[in-house]
Amino acid sequence: MERRQLTHEIASEELPAFALGALDAEDSAGMAEHLAECPFCREDLRQLDDVLGLLGTVVPQEAPSPGLRDRVLARVAAEAGVTRTADRPALRLLPRWAQAVLATAAALVLVLTGAVAMLLYGQWQIRRELDALRAEQGEIASILAQPAWWAPVTAEAGQGQPVVGRLYLQEGDTGVLVIDGLAPLVPGQVYQVWLIRADNTRVSAGVFTVDASQRATLIVTAPGTWTAYQGMGITIEPGPAGSPGPTGPRVAGCSLADWQSGGL
Amino acid sequence: MAREPSDQELMASLQRRDHQALALLYDRHARSVYSLALHILRDRAAAEDVTQEVFLQLWREPQRYLEERGPLGPWLLRVTRNRAIDLLRRSSRERWPARPDARGADLHVPDPSPGPDEHVWSVALATRVHEALGELSDAQRQVIELAYFRGLTQREMADALGLPLGTVKTRVRTALRRLAEILTRDGVWSDVS
Numbered sequence: 244m245e246r247r248q249l250t251h252e253i254a255s256e257e258l259p260a261f262a263l264g265a266l267d268a269e270d271s272a273g274m275a276e277h278l279a280e281c282p283f284c285r286e287d288l289r290q291l292d293d294v295l296g297l298l299g300t301v302v303p304q305e306a307p308s309p310g311l312r313d314r315v316l317a318r319v320a321a322e323a324g325v326t327r328t329a330d331r332p333a334l335r336l337l338p339r340w341a342q343a344v345l346a347t348a349a350a351l352v353l354v355l356t357g358a359v360a361m362l363l364y365g366q367w368q369i370r371r372e373l374d375a376l377r378a379e380q381g382e383i384a385s386i387l388a389q390p391a392w393w394a395p396v397t398a399e400a401g402q403g404q405p406v407v408g409r410l411y412l413q414e415g416d417t418g419v420l421v422i423d424g425l426a427p428l429v430p431g432q433v434y435q436v437w438l439i440r441a442d443n444t445r446v447s448a449g450v451f452t453v454d455a456s457q458r459a460t461l462i463v464t465a466p467g468t469w470t471a472y473q474g475m476g477i478t479i480e481p482g483p484a485g486s487p488g489p490t491g492p493r494v495a496g497c498s499l500a501d502w503q504s505g506g507l
Numbered sequence: 508m509a510r511e512p513s514d515q516e517l518m519a520s521l522q523r524r525d526h527q528a529l530a531l532l533y534d535r536h537a538r539s540v541y542s543l544a545l546h547i548l549r550d551r552a553a554a555e556d557v558t559q560e561v562f563l564q565l566w567r568e569p570q571r572y573l574e575e576r577g578p579l580g581p582w583l584l585r586v587t588r589n590r591a592i593d594l595l596r597r598s599s600r601e602r603w604p605a606r607p608d609a610r611g612a613d614l615h616v617p618d619p620s621p622g623p624d625e626h627v628w629s630v631a632l633a634t635r636v637h638e639a640l641g642e643l644s645d646a647q648r649q650v651i652e653l654a655y656f657r658g659l660t661q662r663e664m665a666d667a668l669g670l671p672l673g674t675v676k677t678r679v680r681t682a683l684r685r686l687a688e689i690l691t692r693d694g695v696w697s698d699v700s
């Protein structure tokens with residue numbers, strides 16, 4: 244759809260509402276376009292933003308619990324210690340466009356019967372953003388086109404939200420986790436993926452969050468090879484780096500005994 | 508006793524990964540950040556989560572602040588407000604727009620006694636901002652309250668208040684412009700940094 248081009252006069256009138264976040268999505272998008280081109284409106288917005296910062300002082304003042312200070316500073320200290328490893332994520336959250344690739348693959352899934360596949364397909368929308376695909380497209384597409392195995396990912400019994408997904412694996416250490424129905428997290432939390440060794444110890448394979456659609460599509464890289472692991476679990480942990488070992492509730496997972504050989 | 512470092516000096520230390528700088532900034536700003544989040548979310552645990560997130564983000568990405576000009580305190584409150592409103596909208600999307608409390612602005616002057624470590628900037632400023640709000644009409648204060656603290660869009664406000672959208676738009680525009688004018692007129696910016 245063509246969006247009307249905003250004149251500077253109209254943009255200037257709508258800027259206070261934009262600063263407050265009180266415009267509808269469509270109008271906000273129009274404003275954002277205008278702001279990209281108009282230095283006067285950018286300066287105007289900066290001044291309105293300053294006013295909105297001041298407005299935040301006009302509420303009853305109350306101190307947070309003393310424990311919060313300890314928690315924040317402990318997290319900072321912990322992160323400072325683990326920055327090196329956190330900078331090397333084994334798992335990346337793919338951008339939205341990657342779902343387009345998966346939608347194509349999901350069309351193949353449809354030839355199989357099974358509620359999981361149907362559900363996944365029903366919730367994917369094919370997007371016209373293929374021109375935005377970059378390097379990871381090839382990686383995901385190749386894994387999904389010819390996975391060596393896949394395993395159904397099921398919700399943990401007793402958890403409220405239904406979770407359905409699949410973990411697609413290739414020989415070696417690479418896989419794609421496609422998961423749907425994970426509850427949105429409160430700020431500061433992440434989902435963390437654990438690979439379970441034969442001796443039941445857990446190895447972190449990275450962290451991710453879900454968007455409002457409650458979907459995530461990610462590349463998972465196993466330390467070593469997949470053969471070293473008997474399963475996978477997902478827990479909720481403090482973000483952004485996750486925990487050294489699982490501490491939060493397990494929300495979903497799959498077992499090595501459930502691996503199915505072959506492709507889609 | 509040595510002069511206390513300014514926020515700007517602490518931010519420079521923060522960039523050099525100095526934990527102590529974050530601790531000092533926390534002591535200075537956590538109370539106003541938490542209070543704003545609590546006022547919006549009306550839930551202590553959620554407000555503490557937002558507070559934690561705001562300070563962890565400051566630690567992880569100090570350049571986000573450094574790219575912008577201006578004093579740190581109001582900037583932190585803007586970040587806090589946006590996070591809290593995001594959370595509020597996400598958690599109450601289904602119920603929204605229930606009838607928000609549209610009676611009038613419940614804006615307060617904060618308790619004038621700061622905590623032991625509290626920087627006085629927010630207390631002094633709150634009084635100035637409160638006075639400026641007093642120069643607005645009730646109708647203008649109301650739309651600012653609903654948009655800023657409740658996260659309502661103009662359309663949602665029009666529904667909640669039973670007013671034409673155009674009327675709400677005019678009120679929002681004139682209210683925020685007028686507030687900016689008054690604060691500039693009163694030289695509030697010289698008090699901030």
Ligand SMILES: [Zn+2]
Nearest residue numbers: 251254281284
């Ligand atoms: Zn303009």
